[in-house]
Amino acid sequence: MKVTVTNIFKAVVLTSSAFAASTALAGDKPDTVTVGYFLEWPTANQIAQVEKTYDKVMGVNMEWRAFDSGTAMSAAMASGDVDMAYSQGLVPFTVAVSQGLPITMVGIAVSYAENDNCVVSEKSGITQANAKELEGKKVAVPFGTVAHYKMLKVMSHLNVDSTNIHLLDMAPADSAAAIARGDVAMACGWGGALRRMKAYGDVLMSAEDQEKIGIRVFDVISVNNKFAKKHPELVTQFLKVTNDSNSSFLQNPEKYQPVIAKASGLNLDDSNQVLALFDFPLKDAQLSSDWMGGTVQSYTKEVADFFVLHKQIPKALPDYSASIDSSFYQKVD
Incomplete structure (x- = not known):
């Protein structure tokens, strides 16, 4: 999508x-x-x-x-x-x-x-090796955020066509709830929400590996x-x-x-x-x-x-x- x-x-x-064009004085x-x-x-x-x-x-x-x-x-x-x-x-x-x-x-x-990442559901069985299986599945990610950028960058690196993934615009807390319910194959977010996501799966790519590809x-x-x-x-x-x-x-x-x-x-x-x-x-x-x-x-x-x-x-x-x-x-x- x-x-x-x-x-x-x-x-x-x-x-x-109007703000961009204003000349506000002190x-x-x-x-x-x-x-x-x-x-x-x-x-x-x-x-x-x-x-x-x-x-x-x-x-x-x-x-x-x-x-x-x-x-x-x-x-x-x-x-x-x-x-x-x-x-x-x-x-x-x-x-x-x-x-x-x-x-x-x-x-x-x-x-x-390490504190901003995407977690694949353990039920999905998806890893880097078979990441293309994400195509056709639902992924929760807050649009226009660091998590969104990283997800797209990782998908590109793993030769996954992100246009064939059903992306759902969800705040991290909602993404954590979605992966807990089994509604999505992967959820992306940060902070406390990311910690909750990890109870239901593992990160697709470590931060160390992400840094190696320029993230x-x-x-x-x-x-x-x-x-x-x-x-x-x-x-x-x-x-x-x-x-x-x-x-x-x-x-x-x-x-x-x-x-x-x-x-x-x-x-x-x-x-x-x-x-x-x-x-x-x-x-x-x-x-x-x-x-x-x-x-x-x-x-x-x-x-x-x-x-x-x-x-x-x-x-x-x-x-x-x-x-x-x-x-x-x-x-x-």
Whole structure:
């Protein structure tokens, strides 16, 4: 079945065009800054979220709004309902800016590989060796996400025709329930949902093997362009607090693990197992050539071109440098 992510954003592009064309001037601080994030996704910045360090340093009330996909984050930012998104997947970010949504990447939230994957049902008997048997079967995957990109990339590598798979657009939690019921041959997702999927099967391809075929997995910190232009100091302050939280966690993880677990909605053991698979790059690393100093720009272009090839989006931008801005992080002291 042919599936695209184009229509996900079509209406939002129309309603958000005024934002992209606006020339907002600097103004007073807003009373509230709204940040999109994921539940069951433990990250070091939740230390500052719980301790309200963001509120204190930025001098605003922080509203944390949970989403079930990065595509929903993009739409909310484009409509003006959300100012920033923390740990938005690279793929939904790439799809959004390719379609003209007015958002910009300002940082890397977390790098991971093992914590986003596809699980084949043990009842299906499908492995890499006979992966073509997925053709004609149902696969649950949240469209326009990292999981979607990885699934298509893996299918291509294993010579599976993804257009002959019955793809079902399902949030990770729903995908986990679907594989548990036996409704799908494979389910894709991340975080706590991925852990639940693994009770009913095994990953089709390990993260180590995925990295060998060129798949990188990381989430970004993105911001609504109108908000960034009007309140650049708040963006920099947000990144500073995030960087400090990352540093605190790296220096003393055991101290903060219970705090992060509670904020993420996971029990301590589950949260710690997820955290063990995460890397939170600090400022110097983020500004290096390994990240926003060049690699992220080129990889974003590669992801976009891949989605065009698979007819998921109509076209890619010639270059993504204008949608990736490291200047806010450069101001972090």
